[in-house]
Amino acid sequence: MEQRKLGKPTDQRMALLRNQTTQLLWYGRIETTVDRAKEVSRMAEKILTKAIATYRDTVKKIETRKKDGKEIQVELVNDGPKKLAARRSIMRVIYDVPELRQEKESIASFKERTHNIKHPLVEKIFNEYAPKYDERAKNSNNHYGGYTRVIKTGYRRGDGAETAVIELV
Numbered sequence: 001m002e003q004r005k006l007g008k009p010t011d012q013r014m015a016l017l018r019n020q021t022t023q024l025l026w027y028g029r030i031e032t033t034v035d036r037a038k039e040v041s042r043m044a045e046k047i048l049t050k051a052i053a054t055y056r057d058t059v060k061k062i063e064t065r066k067k068d069g070k071e072i073q074v075e076l077v078n079d080g081p082k083k084l085a086a087r088r089s090i091m092r093v094i095y096d097v098p099e100l101r102q103e104k105e106s107i108a109s110f111k112e113r114t115h116n117i118k119h120p121l122v123e124k125i126f127n128e129y130a131p132k133y134d135e136r137a138k139n140s141n142n143h144y145g146g147y148t149r150v151i152k153t154g155y156r157r158g159d160g161a162e163t164a165v166i167e168l169v
Contacts, residue, residue, distance in 0.1 A: 003039065006035060016036070018043075018093060019095060020036060021094060024166060025044060025047070025124070025129070030166055031165050033163055034150070041150055043093065044168075048125070048147045051090065052130045052133055052137070053082075053086070054083040054086040055083065055127075055131065058078065061078060063076055087122055090122060129168070149167050149169050150165075150166050151167070153165055
């Protein structure tokens with residue numbers, strides 16, 4: 001399948017698609033032109049498929065640490081090799097989005113909530129979207145894909161371009 005050029009040089013086109021894919025995965029829906037929406041859909045589907053295939057790959061490890069002169073055992077859960085490779089691959093495609101403070105949230109509670117989250121969007125993909133869409137696939141007889149929906153919304157007033165809303169299902 002051939003990629004659309006979107007009237008831009010490769011570096012600008014890839015930056016645009018990465019940005020719109022990042023925004024789609026962060027907010028769940030964006031409005032853009034139909035051709036851009038179709039390309040963003042392709043990128044987002046590949047990212048989500050990769051996350052769904054590997055999100056369960058974890059390694060549990062028990063580590064002994066000293067605290068206040070006592071030895072305590074701590075159970076650590078790390079990414080397995082496949083999940084780590086998928087996480088790095090996804091991080092090459094999307095941009096890093098900072099976690100924002102919610103309305104009426106104190107700085108202390110915001111810091112406590114986000115102190116161990118380095119890449120919020122990647123965590124959202126693996127902890128929220130992957131289990132959700134994996135469950136959806138199991139309910140539909142292992143039919144993977146179809147995580148995005150493109151809805152045409154008419155024509156833009158300024159230049160007459162056909163617009164669409166793309167959203168996660």
